[in-house]
Amino acid sequence: MQRREFLTGTLAAGSGLVLGARLSAEPQPLTTQGESKMPFQQPPLTYAKSALAPFLSEEQMMYHYDKHHATYFKNLNGLVEGKPEAALPLREVVAQAAAGPVFNNAAQAWNHSFYWDCMMPHGGGQPKGDLAAAIKRDFGGYDDFKKAMSELSVKVFGSGWGWLAADKQGKLEIMPLGNADTPLKHGKEPLLTIDVWEHAYYVDYRNERPRYVDGFWNVVNWDFAEKCFQAAVK
Numbered sequence: 001m002q003r004r005e006f007l008t009g010t011l012a013a014g015s016g017l018v019l020g021a022r023l024s025a026e027p028q029p030l031t032t033q034g035e036s037k038m039p040f041q042q043p044p045l046t047y048a049k050s051a052l053a054p055f056l057s058e059e060q061m062m063y064h065y066d067k068h069h070a071t072y073f074k075n076l077n078g079l080v081e082g083k084p085e086a087a088l089p090l091r092e093v094v095a096q097a098a099a100g101p102v103f104n105n106a107a108q109a110w111n112h113s114f115y116w117d118c119m120m121p122h123g124g125g126q127p128k129g130d131l132a133a134a135i136k137r138d139f140g141g142y143d144d145f146k147k148a149m150s151e152l153s154v155k156v157f158g159s160g161w162g163w164l165a166a167d168k169q170g171k172l173e174i175m176p177l178g179n180a181d182t183p184l185k186h187g188k189e190p191l192l193t194i195d196v197w198e199h200a201y202y203v204d205y206r207n208e209r210p211r212y213v214d215g216f217w218n219v220v221n222w223d224f225a226e227k228c229f230q231a232a233v234k
Contacts, residue, residue, distance in 0.1 A: 038077040039086040040106075042070050043113050051121040055215045060203040068199045069112040076105040095184050107180035111161060115195045120221040127222040130170075131191070131229040138172040145174075146217060152176040153194045154210050162213070164192040164225070170233040189232035192225045 049061035056064075076093075079102050080086040085093050094110050097103035126142050127135060139145035152174050153162025160178040165188035167173070172191075175183055183190045194216050201212035 038073075039080065040073050040076055040090055040109065042073045042109070043116075045116055047121050052119060052219050055119075055219050056201075057204050060201070063203055064199055065112075065116070068197075069109070072105045072108040072112065076102070076109055079105060091184065094182065104180045107182050107184075110184075111180065111182055111193065112195070114190060115161075115193050117224050118192050118194075118221055119216070119219040120224075121219070123219040123221050124217060125220075125222065127226060129226055130233075131222070131226045134166075134170055134172050134229065149174050149194070150210075150213050150217075153196050153213050156196050159197040162194040162196055163190055165190050166229055166232040168232065170229070189228065191228045191232070192220070 045061075045065060048058075049065065050058040052061065077086075080093070085097070085102065085106075088096070090106060090110050090113075093106040094103065097106055126132065132142070135142055135145045139148060149162055149164060153176060156162060156176045156178060158178060160176065160181065163175040163177060163183050165173050165175050165183035165186075167188055173188065175186070175188065177183075194213055196209060196213070198207070198209075201209065205212040
């Protein structure tokens with residue numbers, strides 16, 4: 001079963017939303033050798049590391065996914081080993097953790113898993129359906145939304161994320177958040193994100209964050225964002 005098909009059937013409402021097995025990272029069973037796996041596993045990408053080129057090169061993806069993202073999972077597993085958090089879905093760890101190393105690594109693990117789903121080969125274009133209507137209602141139209149989200153993402157001080165989020169009534173908000181912060185800590189549902197940590201673009205764009213953010217719109221996965229929006233308002 002493909003992950004997007006799985007996601008469609010498993011998204012749940014409200015702040016308890018768990019974006020499928022990919023993002024919940026449920027504790028894993030014993031291996032056939034009887035050795036316990038680490039509780040949180042980095043989800044595989046649903047596309048090849050070269051598939052987002054020319055926006056992101058395979059080299060950029062290898063550094064970002066294989067090194068940076070993988071390290072958050074490795075660090076998190078070391079931090080929660082033998083603790084109650086090891087038995088929780090990743091999203092719940094993020095929601096419950098106080099500021100500190102567990103939150104930083106759990107949130108970065110979750111944020112990145114979400115970020116990969118926000119992109120797809122041959123993506124781009126404009127949203128359709130209910131999300132498109134909400135964007136028009138809350139931002140005046142797609143072009144105004146895109147301009148605002150791009151500008152706010154570029155202006156995040158230091159490292160962080162540009163988020164499109166919704167409350168339970170479906171009202172949209174652009175949330176530029178620093179470091180590992182996420183709408184989950186603010187009672188909002190993430191719909192879309194742009195990773196503006198330098199490690200997201202340093203190979204392909206050096207320090208040109210605006211050019212990287214502009215290219216994101218060529219691969220954005222609006223089908224995923226629509227599914228997240230539908231789940232947020234149910």
